[in-house]
Amino acid sequence: MDAQLKRGLLEACVLTVLSNGDSYGYKIIKDINPYLKISESTLYPILRRLENNNYVNVYSVEHNSRLRKYYKITNEGYKKIKEFIIDWDEVLKIFNFINSCDFNDTDK
Amino acid sequence: MNKEKFLNKIDENLKTIPIIERMKIIQYFNEIIDDHIEDGLTEEQAILSLGDINDIVYGIIESEELKRNKIDNKNKAELKEQLKNLKEDRENRNFVLVNNDYNKKETQNNDKDNNNGRKYTNNKYQSNKNEGKEYNKSKSHYKTDDLNINIDINKILKKTENMVEKGMKMAKKAIDETDFNFDFDFSNTKENLVAKTYDSSNNIKDIIVEDINTGITVLESHDNNIHVKYYESEKEKYNIDEQNETLKIIKINENKSIFKWFNYKIRNKLELYLPKEFYGKAHISTNNSTIDVQNVNFNKINLKTSNGKISVYNTLIKENLDCVSSNGSINISKFICDNNTILKTSNGKINIIHGYGNNVNCKTSNSSIRIDNSNFDNDIELITSNGKIIFEELKVGNKLYCKTCNSSILGTIIDNINNFTVDSHTSNGKNTLTNNTNGNKILKCKTSNASIKVNFIDYPNEETNNK
Numbered sequence: 001m002d003a004q005l006k007r008g009l010l011e012a013c014v015l016t017v018l019s020n021g022d023s024y025g026y027k028i029i030k031d032i033n034p035y036l037k038i039s040e041s042t043l044y045p046i047l048r049r050l051e052n053n054n055y056v057n058v059y060s061v062e063h064n065s066r067l068r069k070y071y072k073i074t075n076e077g078y079k080k081i082k083e084f085i086i087d088w089d090e091v092l093k094i095f096n097f098i099n100s101c102d103f104n105d106t107d108k
Numbered sequence: 109m110n111k112e113k114f115l116n117k118i119d120e121n122l123k124t125i126p127i128i129e130r131m132k133i134i135q136y137f138n139e140i141i142d143d144h145i146e147d148g149l150t151e152e153q154a155i156l157s158l159g160d161i162n163d164i165v166y167g168i169i170e171s172e173e174l175k176r177n178k179i180d181n182k183n184k185a186e187l188k189e190q191l192k193n194l195k196e197d198r199e200n201r202n203f204v205l206v207n208n209d210y211n212k213k214e215t216q217n218n219d220k221d222n223n224n225g226r227k228y229t230n231n232k233y234q235s236n237k238n239e240g241k242e243y244n245k246s247k248s249h250y251k252t253d254d255l256n257i258n259i260d261i262n263k264i265l266k267k268t269e270n271m272v273e274k275g276m277k278m279a280k281k282a283i284d285e286t287d288f289n290f291d292f293d294f295s296n297t298k299e300n301l302v303a304k305t306y307d308s309s310n311n312i313k314d315i316i317v318e319d320i321n322t323g324i325t326v327l328e329s330h331d332n333n334i335h336v337k338y339y340e341s342e343k344e345k346y347n348i349d350e351q352n353e354t355l356k357i358i359k360i361n362e363n364k365s366i367f368k369w370f371n372y373k374i375r376n377k378l379e380l381y382l383p384k385e386f387y388g389k390a391h392i393s394t395n396n397s398t399i400d401v402q403n404v405n406f407n408k409i410n411l412k413t414s415n416g417k418i419s420v421y422n423t424l425i426k427e428n429l430d431c432v433s434s435n436g437s438i439n440i441s442k443f444i445c446d447n448n449t450i451l452k453t454s455n456g457k458i459n460i461i462h463g464y465g466n467n468v469n470c471k472t473s474n475s476s477i478r479i480d481n482s483n484f485d486n487d488i489e490l491i492t493s494n495g496k497i498i499f500e501e502l503k504v505g506n507k508l509y510c511k512t513c514n515s516s517i518l519g520t521i522i523d524n525i526n527n528f529t530v531d532s533h534t535s536n537g538k539n540t541l542t543n544n545t546n547g548n549k550i551l552k553c554k555t556s557n558a559s560i561k562v563n564f565i566d567y568p569n570e571e572t573n574n575k
Contacts, residue, residue, distance in 0.1 A: 025136060026143035040140050041164040044133065045171035060481050060501055064146070067462075067481055068139055 010038060010046050012084040015055060018073040019081065025069065047071065055080050111141050114155045116403075121165040127400070127419055131441050131461070133168060191276060301376070306336040306348050306357075312388060314354040315380070319394040322359070322376045323416070326392070328403040329381035337379040344376075387426065398436070417456075429465075437475075457495075466505075476515075497555075501565070507550040516558040523549070525564040534560050 010032070017023055017031045025043060032038050050056045055077035060067045109117075115134050122130050137158070144154035158164065312334055317324060329335055336357060338346055347358045357378070380392075382404045392399060393412040398419070401411065405424040412432045419439040420429070429445045431438050437457040440449070445465040451458050458470045463482040469489045470477050476495040479488070485505035490497050490512075497510045499519035510517050516537065521528075527547035532539055537559040541551070553560050 024143070025140050026147075040137070040158050041167045044136050045168065047136075048132075048171075066139075066142060068143075069136070 022070045022072045301339045308334040312355045315390045317357045317392040319359045323397040324378045324399045326380045326401040328384045332383045335381040509552045511554045513556045517553045517560045520563045524566045
């Protein structure tokens with residue numbers, strides 16, 4: 001898949017995961033993996049970008065005497081998901097148009 | 109490969125990234141590995157599951173690089189704008205010059221005509237242009253005088269323009285080198301710098317470094333010996349000697365040239381490699397430059413600089429940690445200091461992340477103090493002025509004292525509010541604290557013209573806050 005496209009999709013996926021409740025790195029990966037393969041090292045830049053753009057907030061929680069970073073979606077983050085859906089509605093329309101291509105003419 | 113080795117390897121390969129960013133990355137992978145282990149993998153398996161270390165590093169550098177390029181371009185754009193303004197400025201001045209030349213020619217033509225009436229207008233004209241000049245001077249004198257002045261101004265303007273352009277070029281070079289070359293380029297040897305090393309396998313318990321205008325980095329040694337990497341030129345030399353378990357590194361004959369200011373940060377750097385379990389005393393001082401200490405444990409450490417940053421990372425200190433700077437920030441992260449931590453600077457931020465210790469004392473001015481995810485068993489004293497004080501998820505053993513002015517105090521303390529005797533005061537600002545004399549611990553917050561917002565989080569266990 002195109003890298004740029006994958007990054008956009010992953011950002012939206014992470015935000016969607018967080019919209020179901022605050023989560024941490026390892027769990028986010030587990031939650032996304034059934035839909036889109038993501039490795040630990042690809043998730044990190046995405047989380048940083050989301051944090052820098054203020055789509056998520058970060059806080060730490062003590063867990064088994066170590067710290068775990070939790071990510072929480074912000075209102076901006078929710079807006080971002082909405083934007084994503086609107087954008088993809090358009091893409092879907094285009095897709096449907098492309099999909100209406102008549103393959104019967106391919107013999108030519 | 110175990111976790112520590114793995115994280116160290118990532119750390120080493122990311123030296124081009126600023127330390128704070130690097131720390132966050134290490135923290136992230138540390139957490140991920142721990143989570144994998146908790147899920148049933150062994151440490152070895154957990155690390156294997158992360159994939160090839162080079163791929164990881166490449167992925168991160170690529171994304172970090174992207175950000176840095178953006179900054180780079182932004183700065184370049186600013187510089188372009190400045191150059192453009194300069195050009196416009198010069199064109200305007202040329203325009204004035206052309207006008208002057210035109211006037212001059214006119215004067216000469218009028219002279220040739222030698223017409224009285226014209227002479228009069230000519231004189232009148234010139235008197236307007238050159239106010240304050242003696243009117244009854246002879247015409248020819250007048251003319252040459254005028255001419256001389258014009259030539260001089262021309263020359264001077266041209267010279268200044270050239271100099272300004274040179275200056276801009278130098279500034280551009282300086283900006284390029286200082287901000288964007290994280291890899292220090294030692295090959296730039298205008299002054300015949302010679303790279304030297306000094307190795308010691310003796311038992312050293314005390315280290316003294318006295319340097320000038322040179323950044324100092326303390327790193328972990330890969331064998332158990334001490335190594336010093338440094339640069340000498342004809343005018344700058346070091347005196348290194350060992351006596352009674354003490355290693356002294358002292359700079360002599362500092363080059364006083366003012367132009368060095370542009371270069372020293374880039375070229376000269378003293379690197380001191382110590383065994384991880386050093387547990388000796390260190391006294392390190394320099395000026396106009398940074399001090400960076402990483403991954404080495406000490407008994408006692410004293411860092412002193414001016415106009416430069418101090419950063420300490422991943423360190424265990426048995427007694428005191430003492431950092432003094434001015435006009436520079438102090439960043440201390442991932443450290444344990446069994447006794448007192450004293451951080452003093454001015455006009456610079458103080459940041460503590462993941463600190464554990466007994467007492468901590470932070471003093472700065474006109475800048476903020478921030479403590480995150482830290483735990484101090486005894487007293488915490490944070491004093492600044494005109495700067496915010498922020499603490500997040502702080503655990504207080506005995507006392508927290510915050511004092512600033514014209515700026516707010518914000519934070520969360522992991523504790524029950526009933527354990528604290530609260531004494532807070534602000535003027536012209538909101539205060540979420542109510543003063544009481546409930547508990548054994550003390551919380552004192554003083555500011556003015558700004559708000560105090562301190563929350564208490566009482567976690568009996570992690571489930572309560574994991575929504």
